[in-house]
Amino acid sequence: MGCLLCNEEGGTVLWRDDFCRIVRIQGADYPGLCRVVTTRHVVEMTDLANDERARLMCAVFATERVLRDLFMPDKINLASFGNKVQHLHWHVIPRMQDDPHYPEPSWGPPQRAAPRGRPEIGDAVIASGLSESLNRAD
Amino acid sequence: MGCLLCNEEGGTVLWRDDFCRIVRIQGADYPGLCRVVTTRHVVEMTDLANDERARLMCAVFATERVLRDLFMPDKINLASFGNKVQHLHWHVIPRMQDDPHYPEPSWGPPQRAAPRGRPEIGDAVIASGLSESLNRAD
Numbered sequence: 001m002g003c004l005l006c007n008e009e010g011g012t013v014l015w016r017d018d019f020c021r022i023v024r025i026q027g028a029d030y031p032g033l034c035r036v037v038t039t040r041h042v043v044e045m046t047d048l049a050n051d052e053r054a055r056l057m058c059a060v061f062a063t064e065r066v067l068r069d070l071f072m073p074d075k076i077n078l079a080s081f082g083n084k085v086q087h088l089h090w091h092v093i094p095r096m097q098d099d100p101h102y103p104e105p106s107w108g109p110p111q112r113a114a115p116r117g118r119p120e121i122g123d124a125v126i127a128s129g130l131s132e133s134l135n136r137a138d
Numbered sequence: 139m140g141c142l143l144c145n146e147e148g149g150t151v152l153w154r155d156d157f158c159r160i161v162r163i164q165g166a167d168y169p170g171l172c173r174v175v176t177t178r179h180v181v182e183m184t185d186l187a188n189d190e191r192a193r194l195m196c197a198v199f200a201t202e203r204v205l206r207d208l209f210m211p212d213k214i215n216l217a218s219f220g221n222k223v224q225h226l227h228w229h230v231i232p233r234m235q236d237d238p239h240y241p242e243p244s245w246g247p248p249q250r251a252a253p254r255g256r257p258e259i260g261d262a263v264i265a266s267g268l269s270e271s272l273n274r275a276d
Contacts, residue, residue, distance in 0.1 A: 065184045
């Protein structure tokens with residue numbers, strides 16, 4: 001069974017527990033893009049038990065909170081598609097008015113080149129925010 | 139303040155309580171497309187209180203469950219962007235392998251014409267499923 005997200009982390013791991021991981025996919029277009037990925041192979045949110053759904057969304061919203069605080073985006077975009085990789089994962093994307101697709105979704109038609117010269121925010125800073133938020137949640 | 143989703147329902151209302159509504163946006167491309175919209179003007183999920191977030195996601199996942207049962211989609215897509223209309227709303231989209239964009243997101247590049255001849259599923263059937271699911275949740 002060749003599931004990409006069963007076989008690979010899918011990015012730089014910033015936080016994990018036994019149920020899910022939060023990874024960063026760093027690129028020039030969307031430097032704050034993170035994904036929240038379940039550990040086990042599940043396809044849809046409604047394939048999870050109620051408490052698992054709550055647990056996964058808790059990680060998604062903690063990611064949103066940390067990315068808002070650090071990147072000060074004009075908008076947060078959240079999405080779970082899985083049409084190509086059918087292993088449950090959430091995209092958490094800080095959007096900026098000068099990013100390559102705004103106000104279209106980042107999967108939509110390009111609007112402009114990616115801006116340059118923004119201060120970089122390191123993995124460790126995001127990881128620290130996630131850890132502070134999620135490790136006290138229980 | 140001209141917020142579209144403060145001033146209009148944004149679709150055919152299938153279910154509502156005092157906190158949110160579930161509307162259907164019926165079109166040839168995505169006949170099952172529903173949106174879950176907060177009643178009050180809120181921008182981001184992390185602007186809501188914890189219990190409100192849970193309540194909104196409960197409506198989103200109930201919509202997913204009902205649309206899965208009725209449309210038998212190849213995949214469910216969930217997304218909350220709000221770049222253009224900054225009033226919290228979730229897209230719940232049953233995706234089919236022969237729909238106009240599959241396996242791209244429905245905001246991505248078109249892949250083919252919309253299929254024809256699928257049996258229609260009426261608003262009342264979806265509304266009944268939502269009501270059964272959500273009105274027993276408490």
